[in-house]
Structures are given as structure tokens and as C-alpha cells.
Amino acid sequence: MPDKFITLTPELHSYVVEHGARQDEVLRRLAAETEELGDIAIMQIAPEQGAFMTLLVRAMGVRRALELGTFTGYSAICIARGLAEDGTLVTCDLNGEWAQVAKRYFDEAGVADRVDLRLGPALETIRELPADEPFDFAFIDADKTEYPDYYEECLRLLRPGGLIMVDNVLRSGQVLDAGNDDPRTLATREVNDRAIADERVDVAMLGVADGITLALKR
Numbered sequence: 051m052p053d054k055f056i057t058l059t060p061e062l063h064s065y066v067v068e069h070g071a072r073q074d075e076v077l078r079r080l081a082a083e084t085e086e087l088g089d090i091a092i093m094q095i096a097p098e099q100g101a102f103m104t105l106l107v108r109a110m111g112v113r114r115a116l117e118l119g120t121f122t123g124y125s126a127i128c129i130a131r132g133l134a135e136d137g138t139l140v141t142c143d144l145n146g147e148w149a150q151v152a153k154r155y156f157d158e159a160g161v162a163d164r165v166d167l168r169l170g171p172a173l174e175t176i177r178e179l180p181a182d183e184p185f186d187f188a189f190i191d192a193d194k195t196e197y198p199d200y201y202e203e204c205l206r207l208l209r210p211g212g213l214i215m216v217d218n219v220l221r222s223g224q225v226l227d228a229g230n231d232d233p234r235t236l237a238t239r240e241v242n243d244r245a246i247a248d249e250r251v252d253v254a255m256l257g258v259a260d261g262i263t264l265a266l267k268r
């Protein structure tokens with residue numbers, strides 16, 4: 051089989067964003083404000099990933115969603131907008147300043163009533179969530195060193211047929227760099243190795259943005 055992938059140029063990526071993501075004025079303003087935070091703005095999800103998340107959440111009829119790593123709220127808005135009528139999103143982050151930005155934009159996007167933002171370490175927050183109120187969808191982002199634990203906790207909290215999306219599974223290519231022993235890279239590799247071998251889930255890894263894995267609980 052010939053190699054069937056495309057290495058995007060910045061121009062081709064812009065084309066993807068222009069034709070593959072309807073960013074409204076609120077998301078554009080949020081992205082612009084996040085950009086002003088400097089280098090950490092890279093933690094915001096890509097617009098085409100956001101469009102994919104809204105579509106996926108809507109297609110699945112998600113009523114209960116979970117997010118680890120709110121940052122300034124772009125991905126939470128994308129999830130919340132895809133939720134069913136009476137749906138809710140629980141999202142967690144450690145950083146109170148980012149959370150303030152996120153909350154402002156939840157209001158502006160008209161999703162504040164469906165979003166429950168929990169301040170604190172994501173792992174502690176989700177360990178306290180009961181499994182008898184299962185989630186339909188979970189987005190794993192936040193602290194990369196916790197990825198293996200996030201993955202296990204999310205599987206526990208998901209209903210059968212529920213979907214996990216894991217962000218940054220390629221880590222800008224660092225997963226392949228044998229010399230890279232950054233704890234965040236090690237933990238990401240561990241979750242990637244675990245997911246593909248995990249009989250509890252169906253798996254697809256996609257080369258979108260910084261790489262995402264979809265794991266559907268059987």
C-alpha cells in the first residue's frame with residue numbers, strides 16, 4: 051500500500067480550517083484572547099478538532115460529557131454546543147485564572163448553564179465521581195504525566211458505547227524520539243501502547259492536530 055497521508059503546509063492547514071471548521075465570533079474572540087497569553091496558547095485545541103468534537107458529541111447524542119483540562123474554554127464550548135438538549139459537561143482545571151477566562155466565554159457562548167467547572171487536580175476530581183452516573187463522552191487533556199490514570203478513571207466512568215478522546219498523543223513527534231524521556235512523553239507512550247492493546251475498547255488514532263486517539267468502551 052502506498053503511504054496515504056498528507057503533511058500539511060501552513061497554507062493547506064488554513065484551507066482545512068476554512069473549509070472544515072465553522073468558528074463563530076465567540077470562538078474567534080476566545081482564540082484571540084488566548085493568543086495574548088503567549089506560548090501556552092498552544093494548549094488550546096485546533097479549530098478543526100473543535101468542529102470534530104462538536105460533531106461527534108452531537109452524532110452520539112451525548113448527554114453527559116467530561117473534560118480533563120479546561121484551559122480557557124475553547125474545547126469545553128465545542129463539547130457543550132454538541133450536547134443534547136438537557137446535556138451537561140463537567141470540566142476540570144487547576145488554574146483559576148484560565149478558569150475565569152473560560153467562564154466569561156461560557157456565558158458569551160450561551161452554554162454556562164450546561165457547564166460545571168471544577169477547580170482542582172483533574173485526577174482528584176474524577177476519582178470522586180460516582181460510576182453510577184456514567185458519562186457518554188470524555189476528553190482527556192490536562193496533565194500528560196497523569197494520562198495512564200486519567201485513561202483508567204475515564205473508562206471506569208464511561209458507559210458501554212461511550213467514547214474517550216485523548217489529546218496530544220503524538221506530542222509533536224516526541225513519542226518517536228527514543229532519546230526523549232520527558233515524563234510527559236513516557237506517560238503518553240504508555241497510554242498509546244495500552245489503548246491499542248486494550249480489549250475493553252475499539253481504538254482509532256488520528257493524525258489530527260497534535261494527534262488524537264478515540265477509544266470506544268465495549
Ligand code: DHB
Pocket residue numbers: 092093094095191192217218260
Ligand atoms: C501542551 C499541552 C496540550 O494539551 C496541548 O494540546 C499542546 C501543548 C503543552 O503542555 O505543551
Ligand code: MG
Pocket residue numbers: 093191192217218
Ligand atoms: Mg491538549
